[in-house]
Amino acid sequence: ARMVDMDNVGAFPVDGSTDVGRFRALAGDSVPFERPIGGATEAEYRYWSDIEIQLAIDSTKNPAGEVRLTPAIATAYNSLALQLAVGSKKVKDYDLQVDNSSAAEAVQKLAKVWSDKAAIEEADEQDFFYSVPVNVARVGSLGWY
Numbered sequence: 001a002r003m004v005d006m007d008n009v010g011a012f013p014v015d016g017s018t019d020v021g022r023f024r025a026l027a028g029d030s031v032p033f034e035r036p037i038g039g040a041t042e043a044e045y046r047y048w049s050d051i052e053i054q055l056a057i058d059s060t061k062n063p064a065g066e067v068r069l070t071p072a073i074a075t076a077y078n079s080l081a082l083q084l085a086v087g088s089k090k091v092k093d094y095d096l097q098v099d100n101s102s103a104a105e106a107v108q109k110l111a112k113v114w115s116d117k118a119a120i121e122e123a124d125e126q127d128f129f130y131s132v133p134v135n136v137a138r139v140g141s142l143g144w145y
Contacts, residue, residue: 010050012036012043019067020053027073048076071118077111 014030015021024030024045032043048056053076060071085104092098 008045008047008049008052009042010045010048010053012041019057019069020050023053023057023069023072023076024048026069027076047080052076052079068118068121070114070121074111074114074118077107077114081105081108081111 010020010024010032012032014024016025021030027047029045029047032045034043036043053072056072056076056079057067057069060068060075062068081104084107085101
């Protein structure tokens with residue numbers, strides 16, 4: 001049964017054989033706030049719901065429709081950084097000071113790490129496709145050794 005008051009609801013336990021489960025494991029959002037009891041099949045996670053993760057995955061598929069988790073994670077962290085930036089506050093009252101504005105910056109840096117990794121993977125993928133015809137032509141001229 002789905003608990004209505006939870007924001008980041010996802011399947012429990014995390015299933016590493018699914019795209020959403022692999023995303024959660026790679027992005028570091030695979031441990032629920034509280035371990036569900038009584039055989040519950042859903043839990044609340046810290047950063048994203050399964051629906052948000054699936055949207056990030058769907059929005060970053062390559063032109064052939066293949067899943068690319070690295071850019072999906074970068075997209076999700078960028079979205080999280082925006083949410084944190086919008087909700088950030090600096091409050092000072094006598095001896096009490098609260099400043100959570102640095103959280104958005106830290107998450108934005110994490111998003112950049114994932115974006116850079118995605119760019120490297122994409123470049124490697126393109127290099128692979130460009131080099132295949134050359135290698136095949138060479139092997140073809142020498143015979144299949």
